[in-house]
Amino acid sequence: MDGTVKEKIMDYLAGKLTCKEVTEAVTEYLEGTFTFWERVRFQMHLGMCVGCRNYLRQIKQTIRTLGKLPTEPIPPDVREELLRRFRNWKKG
Amino acid sequence: MAEERVTSSDDLEQLEALRNGDERAFASLVDRYYGSLLRLAMAYVPSRAVAEEVVQETWVGVLEGLSRFEGRSSLKTWIFRILTNRAKTRGQRERRYEPMGLGGDSGDNLDGPAVDPDRFLKSGYFVDHWVSQPNAWEDETPERLLLSKETRAQIEKAIEALPPTQRQVITLRDIEEVSSQEVCNILDITETNQRVLLHRARSKVRRTLEPYMEGQTGRT
Numbered sequence: 001m002d003g004t005v006k007e008k009i010m011d012y013l014a015g016k017l018t019c020k021e022v023t024e025a026v027t028e029y030l031e032g033t034f035t036f037w038e039r040v041r042f043q044m045h046l047g048m049c050v051g052c053r054n055y056l057r058q059i060k061q062t063i064r065t066l067g068k069l070p071t072e073p074i075p076p077d078v079r080e081e082l083l084r085r086f087r088n089w090k091k092g
Numbered sequence: 093m094a095e096e097r098v099t100s101s102d103d104l105e106q107l108e109a110l111r112n113g114d115e116r117a118f119a120s121l122v123d124r125y126y127g128s129l130l131r132l133a134m135a136y137v138p139s140r141a142v143a144e145e146v147v148q149e150t151w152v153g154v155l156e157g158l159s160r161f162e163g164r165s166s167l168k169t170w171i172f173r174i175l176t177n178r179a180k181t182r183g184q185r186e187r188r189y190e191p192m193g194l195g196g197d198s199g200d201n202l203d204g205p206a207v208d209p210d211r212f213l214k215s216g217y218f219v220d221h222w223v224s225q226p227n228a229w230e231d232e233t234p235e236r237l238l239l240s241k242e243t244r245a246q247i248e249k250a251i252e253a254l255p256p257t258q259r260q261v262i263t264l265r266d267i268e269e270v271s272s273q274e275v276c277n278i279l280d281i282t283e284t285n286q287r288v289l290l291h292r293a294r295s296k297v298r299r300t301l302e303p304y305m306e307g308q309t310g311r312t
């Protein structure tokens with residue numbers, strides 16, 4: 001296949017999307033709100049751009065890490081107080 | 093599309109036990125959600141003391157509402173909604189929370205770009221392409237990363253620094269892993285608004301982590 005035609009097609013599909021646009025569109029991409037062709041364009045850019053691939057991975061790693069953030073356990077006295085309220089509630 | 097997620101069978105079982113006055117069911121509920129509720133409350137009110145009060149009030153609200161809960165959402169969504177309603181009222185009184193919409197958004201929707209503009213080329217054929225590319229972060233699992241007290245503190249600090257509505261959305265979506273539909277339901281916002289807030293919040297947390305994560309790579 002003629003290299004220049006191929007390049008033109010690649011340019012058409014991916015060239016219009018800048019790295020800046022990728023960083024602003026990344027949430028919509030992950031949320032699945034893109035149309036089929038928007039997704040193709042986005043993935044084409046990723047395919048050619050290591051910076052944006054890294055960026056997407058960083059965002060995913062951020063999300064995964066947030067999901068594992070530990071929460072504080074309930075202090076024993078607060079727990080006791082809540083259970084007391086539950087018993088009172090039960091009595092009506 | 094259903095408007096709300098239907099209560100799961102686990103939820104229904106737990107609900108039945110609670111209504112029958114099973115203390116163990118209530119204890120397990122309290123153990124499971126206390127920390128999450130506290131975290132969410134902190135996104136609305138200015139102090140930890142007030143947040144703790146809001147959480148207490150929430151549990152009272154849960155007990156009051158148990159007999160009326162119709163099971164049209166998950167138990168978790170229902171409890172979180174009770175919390176956000178109370179936290180909003182308290183936050184308004186404490187002048188921290190401002191209702192979203194005209195002028196009241198504290199600029200949550202209007203703030204800067206996801207990435208520092210200086211990291212992109214300003215002109216030429218490759219305008220707006222990376223001038224300083226993001227590097228690959230070390231492929232640590234979240235569990236291992238979070239073993240470090242410093243990393244945890246960095247993340248918590250980044251979340252605390254967010255405007256309230258961004259903080260509420262990222263807390264529910266990414267920390268509590270509540271679905272986008274349920275978050276819209278809990279916070280009374282549109283899908284689009286939620287996406288914008290989530291995007292801003294995630295971008296900022298990533299930015300905070302970046303120098304630290306690259307330092308990690310350099311240190312090994």
Ligand SMILES: [Zn+2]
Nearest residue numbers: 018019049052
């Ligand atoms: Zn790129």
